[in-house]
Amino acid sequence: MTAVGTDQRQQLAYVATQAADARLNVEIETEGMTLNIGPQHPATHGTLRLVARLDGEQVVEAEPIMGYLHRGYEKLADVRTYPQVTTLINRIDWLGSFANEVPFILAAEQLMEVEAPPRAAWIRTILFELSRLANISLFLGDMGMQLGAITPVFFAFRDREFVLNQIEAVTGGRFHPNFDRIGGLKDDLPKGWIDETRGVMVKMRNFCDELEDLLLGNEIFEARTRGVGVIPADVALSYGLSGANLRASGVDWDMRRDNPCGLVHDQLDWKVWTHPDGDSFARYWVRLQETREATHMIEQMLDGLPGGPVMAKVPVIIKVPAGEAYVATENPLGVMGYYVVSKGDLGPFRVKIRSASFNNISVTPWVMRGVYVPDVITILASLYFILGDIDR
Amino acid sequence: MGLVASGKAPKPLTKLLNLGRKYSIWMYQWGLACCAIEMGAVIGSPRYDVMRLGVIPFPASPRQADLVVISGTVTDKMVPSILRLYQQMPDPKYVISMGSCANCGGPYWDSYSVTKGVDQVIPVDVYVPGCPPRPEALLEGIVLLQERISNEDPAARWRGDPIVVD
Ligand code: SF4
Numbered sequence: 001m002t003a004v005g006t007d008q009r010q011q012l013a014y015v016a017t018q019a020a021d022a023r024l025n026v027e028i029e030t031e032g033m034t035l036n037i038g039p040q041h042p043a044t045h046g047t048l049r050l051v052a053r054l055d056g057e058q059v060v061e062a063e064p065i066m067g068y069l070h071r072g073y074e075k076l077a078d079v080r081t082y083p084q085v086t087t088l089i090n091r092i093d094w095l096g097s098f099a100n101e102v103p104f105i106l107a108a109e110q111l112m113e114v115e116a117p118p119r120a121a122w123i124r125t126i127l128f129e130l131s132r133l134a135n136i137s138l139f140l141g142d143m144g145m146q147l148g149a150i151t152p153v154f155f156a157f158r159d160r161e162f163v164l165n166q167i168e169a170v171t172g173g174r175f176h177p178n179f180d181r182i183g184g185l186k187d188d189l190p191k192g193w194i195d196e197t198r199g200v201m202v203k204m205r206n207f208c209d210e211l212e213d214l215l216l217g218n219e220i221f222e223a224r225t226r227g228v229g230v231i232p233a234d235v236a237l238s239y240g241l242s243g244a245n246l247r248a249s250g251v252d253w254d255m256r257r258d259n260p261c262g263l264v265h266d267q268l269d270w271k272v273w274t275h276p277d278g279d280s281f282a283r284y285w286v287r288l289q290e291t292r293e294a295t296h297m298i299e300q301m302l303d304g305l306p307g308g309p310v311m312a313k314v315p316v317i318i319k320v321p322a323g324e325a326y327v328a329t330e331n332p333l334g335v336m337g338y339y340v341v342s343k344g345d346l347g348p349f350r351v352k353i354r355s356a357s358f359n360n361i362s363v364t365p366w367v368m369r370g371v372y373v374p375d376v377i378t379i380l381a382s383l384y385f386i387l388g389d390i391d392r
Numbered sequence: 393m394g395l396v397a398s399g400k401a402p403k404p405l406t407k408l409l410n411l412g413r414k415y416s417i418w419m420y421q422w423g424l425a426c427c428a429i430e431m432g433a434v435i436g437s438p439r440y441d442v443m444r445l446g447v448i449p450f451p452a453s454p455r456q457a458d459l460v461v462i463s464g465t466v467t468d469k470m471v472p473s474i475l476r477l478y479q480q481m482p483d484p485k486y487v488i489s490m491g492s493c494a495n496c497g498g499p500y501w502d503s504y505s506v507t508k509g510v511d512q513v514i515p516v517d518v519y520v521p522g523c524p525p526r527p528e529a530l531l532e533g534i535v536l537l538q539e540r541i542s543n544e545d546p547a548a549r550w551r552g553d554p555i556v557v558d
Contacts, residue, residue, distance in 0.1 A: 047424055047470060068470050069425060072503040079502070088499055094426035138429075157437035175426060175524050388425055 032060060037376070047387050048361070052368070052376065059376060062368035064361055069391040077351040082108055082182060082318050085348065089338075090176040092355060093389045096135035096332040098127045098167070101180040104351075106262040107327040107340045108182050111320045116262070120184035120310040125263045126197075126301050127170065127179070128329075129294045133204055134163045135332035136291045139384050140211050143284055146381035147224050152211055159207040162200045169193055182318055184311035194302050201295040208292050216285070225281035229367050229379035232278055239366065240359040243334025244290060245383060247274045248282035255330035263329065268300050280382035287384070319346060333357050333389055353392055357385035406545060413458075413484075414541045415446030417534075420457035420481070422474070424464025427491035427524045431463045440527040445534055454480045459537070461530070462516075463490035465500060466507040478514045486541075488533050489516045492523045499523065 037050040047068035053061040073092065077085050089104055090097045102124060109115065116124065141156025164174045169190055171177030179186050215221045231241070236249040246253060254272045256265040273289040275282035322344040328337030334356025341350040360383050367379060419442070423431055434440045435449045442449055451457045454477045466474065478487070489510050492498030497508035510516065517540065520533040 068467060069465060070467060070469070070505050071465055071500050072505050076500065076503055091426055091499065094429060153436055154438065157433055158439070161433070161437060161439055174526065175430070 035373070048380075048385075048390070050364075050376070050380070052373075054373065057372050059368050059371050059373065062365055062376065064364050066361070066391050069387045071388075071392065073392045074351055074353060077348055079347065081346045082320060082348065085351070086180060087176075087178050089353070090178055091388060092353065092392060093135070093331065093333055093336070093357075093386050094175060095138055095386060096131035097173075097176045098131040098171070098179065099135075099329070099331045100336065101178070102128055102263070103327045103329045103331075103336055104338045104340070105180045105182055106329070107325040107338050108320055109262070110325040110327060111323045111340065111342055112182060112314070112318075114183045114312050114314055116184045117309050117312055118306045119188075119308045120312075121262065121264050122301055122305050123170075123185055123189060123310065124180065125265065126298055126305075127167065127177075128263060129298050129301075130163055130167055130197075132294050132332040133291060133298075134160055134167065136287050136294075137163070137204070137207065139287055140208075140284075140291065143381045143384075144211070144215055144221070146377050147221060149215070149218075149221070152214060155207060155210060155214075159203055162203055166193070166197050166200055169196075181311065181314075183314035184309070186311075188310050194305070197302060198299065201299055204295050205292060208288055208295075212288065216288070222281065224374070224378055225284060225382065226277075226279055228280045228375045229371065229382060230277070230279045231363060231367055235363070235366060236278070239363040241334070241363060242356050242359065243330065243332070244286045245283055245334065245360050247272065248286045249278035250274055250276040255328060255335055259328070261327055261329070264301070265297070267304075268297050270297050270300075280378050283382040283384070317346070319344065320348070328354065331356060333384065333386060334360060336389075355389045355392060357387075357389035358392075361385050361390055407542075410542045410544060414538045417447045417459045417486075417538070417541075418451045418457045419447050419449045419534075420451055420454050420460045420477075421449060422460055422462050422464075422477075424462070424466060424470065425491075425493065427463035427493070430524045430527050431461060431490060431530060434527045434530050437527070440531060442531065442534065445531065445538070447534060454478070455482065457481050458484070459486045459488065461488045461490055462494045462510045462514075463530075465493040465498070466510045466513075467505050468507055469505070471507055471513055474510065475513055486517045486537055487514055488518045488520060488530075488537060490520045490530055490533070491525055492521060495519050495521060 033054045035052045035054055037052065049065040049068060051063050051065060052059050073088060076088055080088060086101045086104060089100050092100050137156050137160045141153035144152030167177060168174045170193065171179040231249050233249045233251050236246050236251060252272060252274050257272055260266040270293055273286050273293065275286050320342040322342055324341050326337060326339040328335050336356055337354040339352040340348050343349040368376060371379065421431055434442045460478065460481065489495050493500065494510045497506055500506040501508060518533045518537050520529050522529050
């Protein structure tokens with residue numbers, strides 16, 4: 001032992017340094033642990049596999065491993081005809097199925113130079129927003145469940161049924177409607193549907209209020225989400241995030257307002273919600289506000305629904321002239337786009353799908369560096385992805 | 393279970409055992425794709441509520457489960473995990489395949505990455521058709537499985553005989 005001054009303060013300082021050194025040594029000697037989450041795990045809602053390298057309770061590195069649900073949409077689309085492709089792409093984002101069809105149909109319409117009649121465009125937008133409700137409402141409940149509160153998910157499943165009922169009444173399918181056609185829609189709305197939908201919108205708003213009461217004011221919820229998984233605006237932009245994840249980072253960008261190709265969002269009175277924080281709480285908050293905004297949008301559309309046919313004149317056998325088109329819309333999960341290349345055949349020559357979740361999940365290695373293990377679950381839940389949308 | 397194992401269980405005892413097994417199925421949910429959401433509706437939605445059939449849908453691991461519901465698209469990359477978790481389940485175990493994808497490949501019948509039917513890998517007891525099947529359809533699948541269990545001779549599993557359902 002080296003000489004220690006008699007001064008007590010000096011002695012204490014020496015002890016403190018020794019202790020700090022010891023801690024440092026211990027830290028150097030800790031062994032990393034690799035934690036494998038998934039591919040089948042309740043918290044990854046789907047078949048995402050996450051390999052996290054841990055140092056104690058902290059994540060050093062996390063890597064998402066995808067492909068457990070790769071179904072080969074792009075290749076399959078090459079060998080299907082145009083009406084058959086919509087059946088297939090329904091299943092990419094399975095919670096908001098109708099919204100998947102819309103950009104593809106719009107791209108095909110652009111190539112064929114047909115335009116859907118106004119009534120079809122309006123009903124399309126209504127169904128588009130209804131599928132947003134069906135999608136996001138499950139997130140609102142699920143996020144609670146991931147943090148240990150199981151009631152919200154029961155509420156979500158209960159109230160989601162009403163929306164699914166309305167979708168089923170029009171399209172005949174709870175999940176995969178396959179209702180959009182090139183040049184319009186398959187059918188008109190059934191009788192009495194408009195009034196019923198108004199009632200459902202009130203129910204959905206009540207659901208939002210309920211969750212706001214349950215979760216947003218809840219101390220545990222706030223403690224586990226505020227400041228967790230902060231994504232600054234520049235990082236969000238550079239990783240290509242879109243949808244509510246981007247808006248929660250304070251970027252005011254919404255395809256519905258900024259590029260409303262083919263849909264009627266520009267004729268409605270609504271607001272794009274953003275939050276400056278960029279943390280998990282912000283992402284939840286933005287989605288909650290958007291759900292409420294969507295109910296208001298649907299009500300406006302129900303009021304202003306124009307009359308007329310729902311189908312333009314298109315040939316029975318659809319042949320799309322040669323050309324290329326890219327159309328993207330603001331789907332429930334973010335920007336979804338289809339790049340369609342046609343060579344004048346019955347089916348597309350090549351379809352490239354840009355889906356939102358793939359980009360949203362790509363930020364996980366960045367955002368998970370240095371977080372604690374329980375926060376991994378919070379961040380995964382708040383980023384909100386759907387595996388079909390990632391792997392395709 | 394000595395009596396059962398030797399195949400000499402009296403009929404009333406068999407009936408009683410089967411009654412108990414039938415109404416206490418621990419169901420392991422294997423949600424893979426779209427169908428998982430309909431399975432979620434069966435579990436989470438008060439409108440369908442699978443627990444009223446005596447099915448407990450939340451075992452923490454396959455080692456506690458009697459029944460696994462494979463719902464969704466099985467890809468070639470996923471198959472090893474499915475096989476492994478199935479082998480971890482204790483006997484007697486049952487499998488419900490939910491949705492066209494798990495039954496036969498469904499809309500991806502010509503895809504390069506999808507396994508055309510989970511029955512290529514593990515034995516399936518009940519197939520629930522549909523894309524996705526309605527929640528009611530899964531409920532019916534579970535009721536059919538319960539019927540099957542109630543008519544089963546438990547000793548057959550130990551003897552290794554093929555199971556005959558009348
Ligand atoms: S059967 Fe249909 S709904 Fe079910 S997983 Fe396959 S594509 Fe999705």
